[in-house]
Amino acid sequence: MKKNIIIKNAAQVVTCSGFAAKHGKEMSKLHVIENGTVIIEDGIIKAVGKSDDVLKNIDESKYNVIDATEKAVLPGFVDSHTHFVFGGYRAEEFGWRLRGDSYMDIMKRGGGIINSVEGTRNASKEELIKLGKKRLDSMLSFGVTTVEGKSGYGLDLDTEIKQLEVMEELDKMHPLDIVKTYLGAHAVPKEYKGREDEFIDEIIEKHLPEIVERNLAEFCDIFCEQNVFSIQQSRRLLSKAKEMGMKLKIHADEIVQLGGAELAAEVGCVSADHLLQASDKGIEDMAEKGVVSTILPCTAFSLKEEFARARYMIDKNCAVALATDLNPGSCFTESIPLVFALATLYMNMTIEEAITALTINGAAAVGRADQIGSIDVGKKGDIVILEFPSYHFIPYHIGVSTVEKVVKDGILVFDKE
Numbered sequence: 001m002k003k004n005i006i007i008k009n010a011a012q013v014v015t016c017s018g019f020a021a022k023h024g025k026e027m028s029k030l031h032v033i034e035n036g037t038v039i040i041e042d043g044i045i046k047a048v049g050k051s052d053d054v055l056k057n058i059d060e061s062k063y064n065v066i067d068a069t070e071k072a073v074l075p076g077f078v079d080s081h082t083h084f085v086f087g088g089y090r091a092e093e094f095g096w097r098l099r100g101d102s103y104m105d106i107m108k109r110g111g112g113i114i115n116s117v118e119g120t121r122n123a124s125k126e127e128l129i130k131l132g133k134k135r136l137d138s139m140l141s142f143g144v145t146t147v148e149g150k151s152g153y154g155l156d157l158d159t160e161i162k163q164l165e166v167m168e169e170l171d172k173m174h175p176l177d178i179v180k181t182y183l184g185a186h187a188v189p190k191e192y193k194g195r196e197d198e199f200i201d202e203i204i205e206k207h208l209p210e211i212v213e214r215n216l217a218e219f220c221d222i223f224c225e226q227n228v229f230s231i232q233q234s235r236r237l238l239s240k241a242k243e244m245g246m247k248l249k250i251h252a253d254e255i256v257q258l259g260g261a262e263l264a265a266e267v268g269c270v271s272a273d274h275l276l277q278a279s280d281k282g283i284e285d286m287a288e289k290g291v292v293s294t295i296l297p298c299t300a301f302s303l304k305e306e307f308a309r310a311r312y313m314i315d316k317n318c319a320v321a322l323a324t325d326l327n328p329g330s331c332f333t334e335s336i337p338l339v340f341a342l343a344t345l346y347m348n349m350t351i352e353e354a355i356t357a358l359t360i361n362g363a364a365a366v367g368r369a370d371q372i373g374s375i376d377v378g379k380k381g382d383i384v385i386l387e388f389p390s391y392h393f394i395p396y397h398i399g400v401s402t403v404e405k406v407v408k409d410g411i412l413v414f415d416k417e
């Protein structure tokens with residue numbers, strides 16, 4: 001298929017221009033071109049600018065042409081934190097939470113993540129691929145063109161590898177790009193209860209070498225939380241993973257303020273995620289060391305917890321990314337419109353900051369700000385076309401997707417019309 005496409009006469013091209021994470025005040029700058037055109041050749045952005053300038057001397061008959069008159073055009077969204085490959089559901093637990101049980105109460109009773117571990121261990125690769133594909137289709141309809149996916153519902157090496165291989169397959173067969181994260185330290189498996197240090201040893205000695213050797217994941221992540229993995233255990237695992245060449249992420253300060261944000265800065269994580277309870281010092285450390293603060297408003301909403309302090313983080317010069325956290329327990333949603341609604345209405349982020357958080361800063365959170373996350377020459381031709389003329393409609397049409405078309409690598413892969 002021809003990967004050459006012109007998207008012309010857009011009311012706005014919201015470029016989000018940049019090749020690295022945007023911090024603090026920089027997050028407000030979207031670099032909008034009125035009456036703009038984007039040209040993509042062989043899947044890569046070749047030109048962007050005012051329509052009259054860009055289309056001069058171009059033979060349009062050589063391209064697929066999309067007329068974006070009265071539409072806004074943006075970079076594809078990057079959902080930089082999900083757990084989208086899992087078997088089984090936990091709808092019953094959701095009902096318990098509505099009646100007042102906390103996420104951690106359910107975990108202490110042997111439910112929670114461990115429940116999904118059973119479902120995922122029992123699922124075949126084919127089943128996981130089928131389920132994963134459905135979820136990716138849904139993400140694409142919301143304008144997501146790159147997604148990060150974590151293992152972590154296997155805990156044993158075979159099932160962790162099964163999850164990562166499922167993501168590998170899906171990456172090949174589905175238009176979305178998938179960034180793979182190994183999260184073997186997502187929970188303490190039943191067989192290691194009370195022997196958490198030994199489980200970390202097992203991961204360091206057996207899991208990581210194979211994951212690295214077979215290039216099964218780009219990132220290593222850990223759930224650093226009271227009654228899960230401590231700061232010391234997290235430091236030990238992340239430092240080893242870094243030594244072995246992996247990039248780092250951490251689930252930090254979600255329920256209890258343990259100092260995960262500070263640890264992320266200390267060990268050089270690319271991102272620290274959740275951060276509902278992050279301390280002032282942790283936030284300052286992340287800003288200083290350039291750790292992307294990935295906040296997951298749908299999770300706080302679903303758990304009925306206070307939102308992370310996005311406003312404070314931006315005012316302290318952090319680079320904030322937003323993501324869905326799609327998972328079968330704390331937050332079963334792939335809804336980008338819900339992320340926008342919560343970020344702008346309840347976390348005091350401006351529309352511009354929220355867009356930056358889901359584009360260039362999402363790209364930075366997965367280590368790909370040089371390739372995706374903005375409409376700049378040389379980047380992948382990953383584009384979202386809205387059914388409205390301005391980016392202001394994204395949160396204004398509350399909880400509803402405003403995405404009309406999605407172009408991935410220069411090919412039209414979603415069209416609502």
Ligand SMILES: N=CN[C@@H](CCC(=O)O)C(=O)O
Pocket residue numbers: 083112113116223251254299325327328329330331
């Ligand atoms: N908090 C830890 N991990 C996931 C939830 C996983 C689950 O409950 O299945 C998260 O990021 O929200």
Ligand SMILES: [Zn+2]
Pocket residue numbers: 081082083251325
């Ligand atoms: Zn997570």
